Amino acid sequence: MHRSDDIANLFNRFGGSVESYREIEPSYDYIEDTPPPMLEVLAAEPLTASLAPQPADPLSVIPTAAVGSTPLSRLLLEIEQQRGAVSTVDPVGQGAPKLKAKVIVVVSAKGGVGKSTLVAALACAIKRSGGRTLALDLDPQNALCLHLGGSEEWPGIAQSERADEDWQALIRKGFSDSFCLAYGVVGEARRRSLEQQLANDRLWLSRHLAQLALDEQDTVVIDTPPGPSVYLDQALEIADVVLAVTLADAAAYTSLNQLDRLLAPYLQREKPGQYKVVINQLDTSRQFSLDLCEVLKKRTGNQLLGVIRQDHFISEALAYDRNPLAHTPSTRGCQDVLDLTGSLCELLMYGTQESFLS
């Protein structure tokens, strides 16, 4: 049947005539949503916005259309995981839980200056009125535990995927009645996801340490990776003393400027920790090192808390699984670490110290 017959039949049914029928060609104005060129999209969105963590949306993981066909247990698990991620984020304006223990954060702009060795030595030496000293490794190199008599088998804080994991069970005893919380051996994927978590949750470390029920006489000494990192940011949130380690060489001298720039925003906060410097591995047999040490003393002024001379007993301790202070007080480096320990304890107790350096 033709379309015209069809229309004639239709009109007949209503008693009308086909002559009054007029066909109209519809014409609509479509406005198509054409995507802008890719370059414009990139220009419109600041780079920082695309890197910034996006707020978690519980429904964003499973597409809405798929919700009905997804098993309920999977949906509940998804919501639970999302809730965990959201609840660890510090609500704006809420401060860090107050720690009773004192916290020393050991930092440097340059690698290999002796941070891990010093953190281990301080963990062995610091005993504030019989208090406990906990060495905490926030460096993915996971080397601190080795300096305290441990091994890669020791469990670490980075291995736990649970945001509220109790760290008590991870603590191991190190040399000289020290305690150690290792970073732990983890794969790259886990390290990256932990670092993302830390970037989103600035009070991660302070909450975990608050759970350990440390008291006033206890001390936490934290090892950090060189330069800027999420680990350094976490540690600065709770630092009473920020102890920068430098060598007496030209490269280290320049890197002190880098460290000043890195710490400048932190030091401008309302109540930053005390910023102190220690010169490590000073080679007293070389006039150049002694001269550079003098320059550094002038440069740092009363920020300088101590000088530790190069000591082969300290550097060999790791190789022989020995306490870095095993030769205390007979070797010069160990003696220097003890002097530094005295100054640090004074600083923690009174908020100031009478420097033994003139």
Ligand SMILES: Nc1ncnc2c1ncn2[C@@H]1O[C@H](COP(=O)(O)OP(=O)(O)OP(=O)(O)O)[C@@H](O)[C@H]1O
């Ligand atoms: N006072 C010292 N005397 C002699 N050697 C030292 C002294 N302090 C540290 N060292 C040696 O310096 C080297 C680097 O030390 P360490 O690994 O502790 O540095 P680090 O700053 O932790 O390095 P990284 O930035 O890679 O973590 C080691 O071989 C260590 O034994």
Ligand SMILES: [Mg+2]
């Ligand atoms: Mg180290």
